[in-house]
Amino acid sequence: MRFGEITVVTPQDLDAEKLVRAICPEVHQASSTLYFGRRPITDNLTLHIYGVQVPSAPEAHRWDLLLPRALGVVVAYRWHERSSLEQAQRLLDFFCSGWHLPILVAADTGEVAPPVPDSFYAEGIRLSATTRFVFFQLQDPPSVRRLYTTLLDVLVDRVSDLYS
Amino acid sequence: MVLERKKILLVDPDAEAMQPLKTLLLQRGCRVGQVDSGERALHLCTRELPDAVITGLRLPKMSGEELLRQLRSDARTAGIPVIIIAEQRLLDDRVRVIELCPDDFVPKPYVAQEVVARLEVVLNDRRPAPPSAGPDDLEEGFSGSLADMSPVDLIEIFHAAGKSGTLQLRKNGHRGSIYLHEGEVVDAVCGQRQGEEALAVLLLWNEGTFLVDFAPTEVPRRVTTSTKELLATALARAEEWSDAIATLPSLGAPLRRSEHSASVEVGEEEGALLAQFASPRSIEQMVYESTGDPLALVRQLRTLWDKGLLQLCGDDIPSTERHPLFSLMGHSVASRSPLAAVAELFASGGPMPSTTGSSARQAWNPALTRAELLVTRARTA
Numbered sequence: 122m123r124f125g126e127i128t129v130v131t132p133q134d135l136d137a138e139k140l141v142r143a144i145c146p147e148v149h150q151a152s153s154t155l156y157f158g159r160r161p162i163t164d165n166l167t168l169h170i171y172g173v174q175v176p177s178a179p180e181a182h183r184w185d186l187l188l189p190r191a192l193g194v195v196v197a198y199r200w201h202e203r204s205s206l207e208q209a210q211r212l213l214d215f216f217c218s219g220w221h222l223p224i225l226v227a228a229d230t231g232e233v234a235p236p237v238p239d240s241f242y243a244e245g246i247r248l249s250a251t252t253r254f255v256f257f258q259l260q261d262p263p264s265v266r267r268l269y270t271t272l273l274d275v276l277v278d279r280v281s282d283l284y285s
Numbered sequence: 286m287v288l289e290r291k292k293i294l295l296v297d298p299d300a301e302a303m304q305p306l307k308t309l310l311l312q313r314g315c316r317v318g319q320v321d322s323g324e325r326a327l328h329l330c331t332r333e334l335p336d337a338v339i340t341g342l343r344l345p346k347m348s349g350e351e352l353l354r355q356l357r358s359d360a361r362t363a364g365i366p367v368i369i370i371a372e373q374r375l376l377d378d379r380v381r382v383i384e385l386c387p388d389d390f391v392p393k394p395y396v397a398q399e400v401v402a403r404l405e406v407v408l409n410d411r412r413p414a415p416p417s418a419g420p421d422d423l424e425e426g427f428s429g430s431l432a433d434m435s436p437v438d439l440i441e442i443f444h445a446a447g448k449s450g451t452l453q454l455r456k457n458g459h460r461g462s463i464y465l466h467e468g469e470v471v472d473a474v475c476g477q478r479q480g481e482e483a484l485a486v487l488l489l490w491n492e493g494t495f496l497v498d499f500a501p502t503e504v505p506r507r508v509t510t511s512t513k514e515l516l517a518t519a520l521a522r523a524e525e526w527s528d529a530i531a532t533l534p535s536l537g538a539p540l541r542r543s544e545h546s547a548s549v550e551v552g553e554e555e556g557a558l559l560a561q562f563a564s565p566r567s568i569e570q571m572v573y574e575s576t577g578d579p580l581a582l583v584r585q586l587r588t589l590w591d592k593g594l595l596q597l598c599g600d601d602i603p604s605t606e607r608h609p610l611f612s613l614m615g616h617s618v619a620s621r622s623p624l625a626a627v628a629e630l631f632a633s634g635g636p637m638p639s640t641t642g643s644s645a646r647q648a649w650n651p652a653l654t655r656a657e658l659l660v661t662r663a664r665t666a
Contacts, residue, residue, distance in 0.1 A: 222649055277659060
């Protein structure tokens with residue numbers, strides 16, 4: 122059996138479980154802040170999603186347990202909340218200083234439509250070779266699922282680049 | 286979105302077999318044409334200039350191989366991406382695919398979603414063809430997944446076609462190269478290993494990626510065993526290897542000496558091996574960094590593992606699951622407490638990743654191959 126793992130990280134004010142549940146039929150809650158979901162892909166391949174809602178400083182957690190096998194990380198936050206952005210910024214600084222992981226930064230615009238047309242960020246706005254930015258709406262499961270496909274696009278690009 | 290309104294030409298005499306793929310492409314907004322021969326496909330390509338062609342190799346009137354050559358040799362059609370669907374079990378098909386160097390290939394049996402995912406990537410990546418593109422340019426290089434074509438498959442192809450060149454292999458951040466001259470393996474390199482010692486490791490890689498470069502190499506011959514013999518031995522060793530690792534945890538998972546090992550008397554050789562696990566190391570790392578026979582080494586490690594002298598880092602985790610964390614998660618289906626243990630462990634704080642410089646950052650080693658990522662993407666959308 123082969124496993125692919127994606128870690129989804131949110132600040133305290135954004136529900137990590139919903140992000141996991143959007144693509145995983147089966148979600149286990151490990152604690153108030155850690156969720157785990159499985160999505161079977163083929164008979165021999167399963168995607169594992171770890172959802173982490175970070176209530177405190179990122180360094181308070183054993184990321185060395187989650188990240189070494191992670192394909193990539195989604196860092197989600199609430200677009201309209203400054204405190205949420207500040208927490209996401211701390212998470213990004215932390216991940217970028219310690220890991221070479223592909224990262225998708227995802228801004229939840231809540232019930233308000235994203236401020237730019239969908240076509241503008243459909244494939245993710247490229248912040249660097251390994252980091253993209255997208256908008257999404259947590260209440261809209263298709264837009265949440267698109268976070269994963271966008272991250273997987275980044276991963277395919279990265280794997281293709283290994284020989285370039 | 287990439288596929289919307291794209292003209293895709295399917296070429297296969299078996300229309301029924303192509304139907305699921307055709308249906309999926311139509312659902313994704315493509316305009317799909319379908320023909321049953323290479324000759325008709327070529328005619329249609331010249332007239333309609335489709336955005337991509339998906340073809341089998343064994344076609345009536347004009348083979349898929351000839352179709353690709355003709356497309357590449359005509360400036361009007363040279364830039365059309367071509368995906369070949371080939372029978373992976375047939376050596377002849379594999380040789381033809383490698384030599385043709387299509388934009389991508391899908392081994393049979395295939396799932397339509399995977400083909401569509403690969404098509405999306407090909408269309409995204411497509412750059413204009415160089416104006417001088419000709420038959421010789423087809424041999425610039427071909428890459429793929431070792432899960433689709435193993436190093437043994439690839440060497441077989443070189444051997445059957447009498448080709449010279451280099452096979453570059455990559456697996457979980459480790460690299461290796463195999464050099465061939467007129468179909469014979471002449472040298473190999475993998476970490477500290479060279480020649481047949483390197484081959485002993487590389488021929489066991491069944492995941493990761495490869496790149497074929499047909500440019501002639503000037504390396505001196507260090508491998509003295511004939512390629513025919515190497516291939517015959519490799520198949521037997523691959524089976525022995527599968528048996529040896531069957532009860533071990535994931536080869537990439539970090540292991541360390543168990544606490545139990547301090548109270549057990551072991552022989553000198555086992556003790557020396559055990560000492561290397563004073564700090565966490567994976568089996569894969571051990572194999573890559575050592576110079577002895579990898580099969581013998583793995584058998585020794587299995588003995589240590591079976592005796593309980595090694596354990597996965599962080600916990601006394603059952604070896605039934607490959608990932609340490611998932612071991613606990615999976616176990617939690619029956620009992621909630623291990624899941625809570627994971628949460629407790631995760632929240633316990635731990636070593637900060639170094640921030641002293643970019644070179645100290647943890648490297649990214651994708652656990653899945655490109656093909657697996659494409660399938661995952663297709664089935665997640």
